[in-house]
Amino acid sequence: MNARPGIYLKILSTLCATLMLACVKGLQGAIPTGEVIFFRSFIAMFPLLIWLKIQGNVLASIKTKNIFGHLIRGFSGTGGMYFNYLALVSISLADATALSYAAPLFTVIMAALLLKERVHFSRWLGVLVGFSGILFMLSASLTASGSLFAGGQPPSGMALGVVFALLAALCTATSNIQIRFLNGIEKPGAIVFYFSLMTSLIGLATSLFGWARPTPGQLLLLVGCGFFGGMAQILVTLSLRFADASLLAPFDYTTLVWSMAIGYLFLNSLPGSSTLIGAGMVALAGIFTLWCDQRRRRAHIARASS
Numbered sequence: 001m002n003a004r005p006g007i008y009l010k011i012l013s014t015l016c017a018t019l020m021l022a023c024v025k026g027l028q029g030a031i032p033t034g035e036v037i038f039f040r041s042f043i044a045m046f047p048l049l050i051w052l053k054i055q056g057n058v059l060a061s062i063k064t065k066n067i068f069g070h071l072i073r074g075f076s077g078t079g080g081m082y083f084n085y086l087a088l089v090s091i092s093l094a095d096a097t098a099l100s101y102a103a104p105l106f107t108v109i110m111a112a113l114l115l116k117e118r119v120h121f122s123r124w125l126g127v128l129v130g131f132s133g134i135l136f137m138l139s140a141s142l143t144a145s146g147s148l149f150a151g152g153q154p155p156s157g158m159a160l161g162v163v164f165a166l167l168a169a170l171c172t173a174t175s176n177i178q179i180r181f182l183n184g185i186e187k188p189g190a191i192v193f194y195f196s197l198m199t200s201l202i203g204l205a206t207s208l209f210g211w212a213r214p215t216p217g218q219l220l221l222l223v224g225c226g227f228f229g230g231m232a233q234i235l236v237t238l239s240l241r242f243a244d245a246s247l248l249a250p251f252d253y254t255t256l257v258w259s260m261a262i263g264y265l266f267l268n269s270l271p272g273s274s275t276l277i278g279a280g281m282v283a284l285a286g287i288f289t290l291w292c293d294q295r296r297r298r299a300h301i302a303r304a305s306s
Contacts, residue, residue: 034206043226090161
């Protein structure tokens, strides 16, 4: 099988995911976070439903056997979006992207504790190196902004943004664990649909606490956030038809490249050297872990066939 289309689709999905976050960053915190989440999820349902219609029967694609599982995924995923959008108010797009790389590290730990997955030494080594990279990024950010509660004072904006980014990564890891569980019993269309439906309803519920009427420019960014978010989900699903998840996983780190380019061209910001070094450590740890897993898998296949 030619894996190139899968790789191209995966890279396009990371571009769309980064453009979604760039739209949120462009709002500069002027729109309440719950309202942003509503637009992100509600608008995303339109390209999703069109795609499911092209695939065949929409109702069959979204039929579910475990609504409670979708509820857990929905609340954890919404938490990830909420904290991530709050983080973007205080830190740069590239910094938020780099800190999001903590999510796979949290996922490994939670998979071992909650799913009782066997985690080999290479993965634990990758987690250790990855968290070292995260700590390297944190040390520079917190040094620049002061410690979280220096002198008994509240945390600065940048430090608070870092905390929100890490909370977003933890919520995302929880959502990833739930997706692993749902993948065994639910269709991909159902997983994406109920997540978008739940986050739309949760975001809509925040209207009780007050929403802001967006300007035409802000409305365009809100629609862009939803459109690019929906396209990212569709493209990453399509990419898995042409290539294995293990082959495509390293291309998740292209989000840092996209965030740097978009930050430089449109947001007038570039990441510091500590962010680049720390993110590089996390990316190399992830690629090393995948390489070890592939070697172990090939060795197992060779033993089974001999």
